[in-house]
Amino acid sequence: MKQSLRFRIGFPLLVLIIIIPMIFPFLWMFMSAFKTQVDIISWPPKFLFSPTMVNFNKVFNEQNFLLYLKNSMIVGVGSVAISLLLGLPAAYSIARFHQKRLSVMILIARLMPGISFLMPWYIVFSRLGLMDSYTALILSHILIALPVVVWIMSSYFESVPLEMEESAMVDGATMQRAFVSIILPLSVPGIVTATTLSFIFSWNNFMFSQVLSMEKTRTLPIAVYNFMSYAEVDWGGVMAAAVAIMTPAIILTMVFQKYVVKGLTMGAVKG
């Protein structure tokens, strides 16, 4: 098909109008992370400057950033792993036995404001001496990851044809056996989607760690926020911290782009 000249010029222009506002904040953050404080507060804002590593040095050497990075990893991996363990069989059962009520319950977990469980947890975890523990944080983050896993996997399992289990069961395998050795391997794309998304959501979560963690188990979002609350904002340091926290999620998205798009858009398109 031949495209008109107007389209050939107009379309790329439209695309640019969409892209530039999307990407500019990232660009500015990235540039500022390599600027000295003097360059950052200069007026007019500088686009050209000589880059410095001062900010990253400060973030990784003076601040306890590596500890917070480790904490975020432990909490993210721990909560996603347990959510898969709990969520995969539940999602399978919802898909195969059409357990409507169960899936509504998971939906309600999505609707609830997080503070409505945080407040009771705060009371219980303080009494049990579990404040500032990985246990408390992982338990709370499972409530972020589990609905994502069940939501994505139940519709994924629905798309796997029933004959797969049936033929295995004719051969004498039990249903749970068929689930583990036939259905799960077939569902790897869905599992990748659920894992990536729920990990990113846990990674980005601010509120739960804000209440349940202190110095020992503090996760990255809190560390980044704390950077801000000093008397005079060290903009370069904050921007370096922001770059550091966003990079892993962005890399994950780059690697699993197709899955992330699918996970974010499913549910809605089907509805």
Place this chain on the structure above:
Amino acid sequence: MIKSGFFERNLKYLFPLPALLFVLLLMVFPVLYTLFVSFTEWTLTSGRPMKFVALDSYLKIMREPRFLDAVGRTFSFTVGAVVAEAVLGTTIALVLNREFKGKNALKFILLLPLVATPVAVGIVFNLFYDPTIGFLNYVLSVLGLPQSGWVTASSTVLPSLMLVDIWQWTPMIALIVLAGLAGLSNEPYESAKVDGASGAQTFFHVTLPMIMPTILTAIILRAVDALKTYDIIYAMTGGGPGYSSETLNILAYKYSFEYFNLGQASSILVFLFFLVLLFSLGVMKIRKKFEL
């Protein structure tokens, strides 16, 4: 009938059981507890024990101007942000709904705001919005426009926060609608063409009705989260200046973990939950009514 063991016969109960127990223990009980606390007067720092007061906490909160303001603000924030996101997102999806080189790279760019840590996003926008060194005031001054206080002035703080939400979540609606458009069948378009429909006619009478269910679902998903917006507001303003950007979730956080006034905090939370629930049910009803 194949003989099967206990596990097999009860698979439909056993498989979801662990997840169910977890949700019961860590979600249902805590929420019921919050509901219970909302009928009490209980401030942790006062040292007085919890006292049952029936609806008193609700009545107190209803008379609190901060609460009433927060309700209005939560509404305007949600409606303003989500309507803008729906319009912009759908427009973007319609523009991109064709094959072109670099489409995948573009989708990746659309994903970036969605996976970016909200707290960090808020902080980056704080640098943009800074009245003295911020990029946006620089742009305004270049254009010869008066400078704005952005999030530091109570008159502009809410729209400025909405702008951040719009920046971060418009791509989600765009991606959802794009996926929806990709699944549309070609037939209605062909018959529209045969009938000699114009581009605008085709859009309003063919595309829009078919894509509306997808857009509405995207709106529900977004609005449920927008009603609960917390990270961005807390990171950027903490509810300030003064109380001028306090939404219900921020207010509930302050009542819980700054004032430890758990009774009234719980009343706010119960209110917020019903708001979210009513909203979702309302939109679903609209969908049904128009058979979307």
